[in-house]
Amino acid sequence: MRFFSDNAAPVHPQVMAALAAANTLDTAYDGDARSQGLDARLSALFGTDVAALWVPTGTAANCLALAALCPPHGGIVCHRDAHIQNDEGGAPEFYTHGAKLFLADGKGAKLTPASIADVIDAIPDDVHRVQPHAISITNATEYGRVYTPDEVAAIGGLAKARGLGLHMDGARFANAVATLGCTPAAVTWEAGVDALSFGFVKNGAMSAELLVFFTPALADVTRYRRKRAGLLFSKGRYLAAQVLAMLDDDLWLDNARAANARAAELAAAAGARLVHPVEANEVFLRATPDEAAALRAKGFDFYDWAAGEIRLVTAWDSPADQVAALAQAIGQL
Amino acid sequence: MRFFSDNAAPVHPQVMAALAAANTLDTAYDGDARSQGLDARLSALFGTDVAALWVPTGTAANCLALAALCPPHGGIVCHRDAHIQNDEGGAPEFYTHGAKLFLADGKGAKLTPASIADVIDAIPDDVHRVQPHAISITNATEYGRVYTPDEVAAIGGLAKARGLGLHMDGARFANAVATLGCTPAAVTWEAGVDALSFGFVKNGAMSAELLVFFTPALADVTRYRRKRAGLLFSKGRYLAAQVLAMLDDDLWLDNARAANARAAELAAAAGARLVHPVEANEVFLRATPDEAAALRAKGFDFYDWAAGEIRLVTAWDSPADQVAALAQAIGQL
């Protein structure tokens, strides 16, 4: 019973069906009707003109976004525990040609205007210092915390005041929106976000993520960069089809709600053991090595996180019985 | 009736079936059984120990290979009409951090030891000059020509003598091997090739290519680079599944043979119009603008190539009746 991550879950049947439906001859690259329809479809979803480019991985989405917002000689403020800092093998540095990540603090991997200002206020505007050009936040965060529209707007206000771009890593954007109950617009461009990595793979897709630019002109250069990075699939329609299937009938929200609900069950069982409030589909809880071993002995797989902490992640398809069994086992610790 | 390219053809049913079969929970990234089995499977195919990494595009395969063979301050000899020079949006320069492509000549986009030596002999070993570190050839070439094992071996000998790595862009490797009737080994490592971009997408896959290193140690660094380029899929099993399906029962060769046979039909009809011998699945023929228009009027789509030339490409699924109709139409020009 795997609670390692949502990143290896099976593909949702509707996505598989969409792939099958796309399996006819069509124009190459992103010239097919599905790919060409993404801008309009996402513009409708976000209630503003956006440009939406498919890419195969979240790392690719994040790093193309960062490259659009930060020059090679610039820097990007992110949380010390951000995925772009710790889990992308230096891809941000590769795509930006060596921009520097400035590490800020905040509980639950959430930045605040104050923690960002702490970092950038310490950097004089001087050629000897790498200058900040962008901020990157993750929603839901690497610890399953969710930024509210107001929280994002506060950061967006700081970004605008300092002339910085604002990127949102939305590998679990669906989980955040499902929790917030707000419009996708409220927590992105209305709050000052310039570019969103809109994740689908962790939420039921096979290999398609979207990079959404709320200033569509930013996409112009990125289309060249996407090709230059070897990311322009010749059969792009199979990526677009995945995205469209996820958006149809709000499958993306339904899947996220399912995963979030399962995590809530585990959170309820964990009670005082919780390290962070559970606001999405990740549950971090305190467990001694013996307790972790006891859970594993019952057949549950998961990550050991920091010392004395374990991470449990639910997915769109986490079986109800397995979740119930795990909740029970946690209660019995 | 599309003869634009093989790069947008539908996905073969056996590949679709393999994707469906892979649609269960498994380990993330390349930790799944399918991905883990690639080295052994490809080692068996090539009759030597190889390391095989899946990537989603041919550009990614080519450029990771080049980065493994050439440092940022080095250069790569390729044909003036090579895909890496003209059709990858600068991806070789991105992945290698700015290596230079040295352009050599040769009929049908085929290099020879002499045409390569012309280029490298003109470069003194001097810090002012970018030094060649690798050679890249394409088999089958961008004009549908095929290098024989002996021809590759002659280039491989030069590469070894000069201390250069040798990369083969095999976007249409299957078509070449189908024509040659040789073992995959004969035209690669036995002939001095260090790294092969083994293409499947043009031949019936959806989004999976293989980067095969005949010196497995070269893969060690490349695994980091693959992640750093945003190419490490979290659900890698769906890439490995495509490759394995293509290899099962020699589907890759069957598909290539089918495409080649269709191209041969067109070649027979084209006769003296042919610009290059047809040795794979691409047919370049002389046609005036009026003649090209006449073909289009009959419903055939294709690329205008150089002035007075058109390019017709067949795929694994090119319908027999459409090919016959096109052959007839060519004959009537």
Place this chain on the structure above:
Amino acid sequence: MRFFSDNAAPVHPQVMAALAAANTLDTAYDGDARSQGLDARLSALFGTDVAALWVPTGTAANCLALAALCPPHGGIVCHRDAHIQNDEGGAPEFYTHGAKLFLADGKGAKLTPASIADVIDAIPDDVHRVQPHAISITNATEYGRVYTPDEVAAIGGLAKARGLGLHMDGARFANAVATLGCTPAAVTWEAGVDALSFGFVKNGAMSAELLVFFTPALADVTRYRRKRAGLLFSKGRYLAAQVLAMLDDDLWLDNARAANARAAELAAAAGARLVHPVEANEVFLRATPDEAAALRAKGFDFYDWAAGEIRLVTAWDSPADQVAALAQAIGQL
């Protein structure tokens, strides 16, 4: 008697004196009065507002200019024999993060609007192709030819029409202006040049070149890039002092005139042997290996260029008697 190159000539006594005069405590980097005065001094020379940054080498000047005019995913049109292509060890690719050099033709290493258009017209605007973003010309060229203001303006017009930046490698700019007898403005910004590498080292300085931007805003980012490239000297006043000494009393033009005059003497002696008209301080002439050996036997050092060609370069300090002796020796061949 050395006629290898002007790049190793001694430093002019007035430059040495200026270094001695600068040898007092002053503000670091480019905060000293000499460095701070460069913009005004060069603006006066060019009759328009410019930004002028010292750098230690011509390669650094060229490559910072190219990086300002071309993004990493773009390309730069230059002559096939341009210094940036052949003699800078890949520095353009390093500074631009992998931009591609497109090689155009032209006699005497001179580009024309037609030869440039031949290159760029062949590149469709398509993400698969690296797009041209800039043109780089050398004045005087690598073969000692000089672009007139009209010739530059014709290229400048093309650059503007196509939205391309225009860079002039002026390693021997002084020699060109000395020959043309025009204002520095006429052959640069008035003709559409955006950035000039204004060379002093080959003309009597020790280690200072200037990068002059005719759109001063381009310098803003370049100041960061200059530091990032390790080129921001802490004792920058010794670079500024060299430049100012070269500009005082038109020393730069006097030195260039002297070198040009010496080359003209050699050209007169060479007569029909000349490969290119001699318009600056380089003389290319046809000489058999035996003839070259005969000159060397008399104590003259120089480069063998292409087969059957030798290159002779005069400098600001070429001794009159040595030049006369060489002219005589050429006449006796």
Place this chain on the structure above:
Amino acid sequence: MRFFSDNAAPVHPQVMAALAAANTLDTAYDGDARSQGLDARLSALFGTDVAALWVPTGTAANCLALAALCPPHGGIVCHRDAHIQNDEGGAPEFYTHGAKLFLADGKGAKLTPASIADVIDAIPDDVHRVQPHAISITNATEYGRVYTPDEVAAIGGLAKARGLGLHMDGARFANAVATLGCTPAAVTWEAGVDALSFGFVKNGAMSAELLVFFTPALADVTRYRRKRAGLLFSKGRYLAAQVLAMLDDDLWLDNARAANARAAELAAAAGARLVHPVEANEVFLRATPDEAAALRAKGFDFYDWAAGEIRLVTAWDSPADQVAALAQAIGQL
């Protein structure tokens, strides 16, 4: 009376004399006798075979060293307050093509095996994580502390055990050696250092630093990289001449001793105000804004460092009377 930094001090008369003596025609680049003699001269100084390359700035020396020790996808452990992290405008990322700096802690900007291990032990060997490939330490440090041979050897032992390269930023190496009274070997290669940035500019030179490789083969690639970075001066003899003048008769040590002695005078006056022990030529002391203002009112210039701290730096030429006056003024605070 300037105590801002040693980086803008005048050039020592013996260096100026050496420049004048070098002012004759010689071979270009590093082909002159002075440049060619550096390897032997430095090998003698260090008592082992080294390769020594001149470069014009400390940033260039540091970053070429880092590029030799760390691949683009790797990382370098340095102190949180290291010059390469805070004061080089992202040059390490530029030269290494995007390697990541890992920030470690330690009093006085000194790393210890333990503080380094804290950083690298937290990084699993996994393609998702940038892997450490090198360690960089500064001696004397950014706070004027000195690593002893034993301290360096302890770090060198860790580096060797973990397969990491070890770089020493020796912008003030002379000051450290002057304090230690050891051989240059004892604190470098004998202690496991692979590459040293041997600084001269802060110590009386004009524009020459040395990059010393204790594994000479590392220099082979670096020679290409130096050219590629636009750092290969055509008149390199003027750089070599500076270095040789600094080494003659131990001028480098005499100058450093002079600067250190002046700093010791200030340290004695500062007493309990000292933030760090004064072991080289930098003095950090606690001073309220009013106290700092009082010093400035007496004509002393210096940096405000952290809140309530000021930095005073002495140079080879700090006038005895000014230092005495400053010491007195500090005593009177």
